[in-house]
Amino acid sequence: MSRRSTDPGETIEIGFDEILYLCGKEGVVGIVKAGVGQWFIETEEEEVVLSTEEDDLFVASGFGTDERMINGIRCMLYLVREIGSPLIVLPKDHPASGRLRIVVSAGEKTTISCDIVPGTHPEQDVLCGGDEFDGMQVIGVAGGVRLQNIDLSKIDMRISRM
Numbered sequence: 316m317s318r319r320s321t322d323p324g325e326t327i328e329i330g331f332d333e334i335l336y337l338c339g340k341e342g343v344v345g346i347v348k349a350g351v352g353q354w355f356i357e358t359e360e361e362e363v364v365l366s367t368e369e370d371d372l373f374v375a376s377g378f379g380t381d382e383r384m385i386n387g388i389r390c391m392l393y394l395v396r397e398i399g400s401p402l403i404v405l406p407k408d409h410p411a412s413g414r415l416r417i418v419v420s421a422g423e424k425t426t427i428s429c430d431i432v433p434g435t436h437p438e439q440d441v442l443c444g445g446d447e448f449d450g451m452q453v454i455g456v457a458g459g460v461r462l463q464n465i466d467l468s469k470i471d472m473r474i475s476r477m
Contacts, residue, residue, distance in 0.1 A: 326460065329346070343385055348370065349368075357402070357404065374427075375391050376445075393477065423454065427448040429443070429444060
């Protein structure tokens with residue numbers, strides 16, 4: 316993994332066939348372009364159809380840092396984007412939320428928060444993550460990803476083929 320330092324708001328270039336990994340001490344965030352499409356969000360009460368545009372993103376947050384977690388994030392993003400697996404939103408008091416190791420959001424912008432329950436936010440603009448990513452904003456832009464509110468000098472970053 317390479318080390319990069321960035322000012323808040325730096326854009327990282329990624330193509331549709333690439334995944335950007337941000338690896339901290341407690342967790343990993345994986346980011347891919349969603350592309351134009353329709354995705355299903357399943358809640359206890361309803362099914363919601365989410366439409367994405369070319370530069371929108373899927374963001375996955377994993378609780379762990381080993382190669383199994385990195386591979387799991389890649390697999391999860393592949394299942395959602397390529398296979399069309401729905402995004403599942405659990406009720407806040409569901410016992411499985413504490414067992415989720417990877418959570419995913421979709422859309423133009425995602426904010427990482429360590430103060431929410433994993434897998435319980437149907438809005439898709441907030442995603443549970445570790446302390447080192449708390450407050451980070453991930454924004455889809457033409458040809459890449461804009462990262463705000465994160466000091467990348469403390470994060471290992473790499474780009475791989477999806």
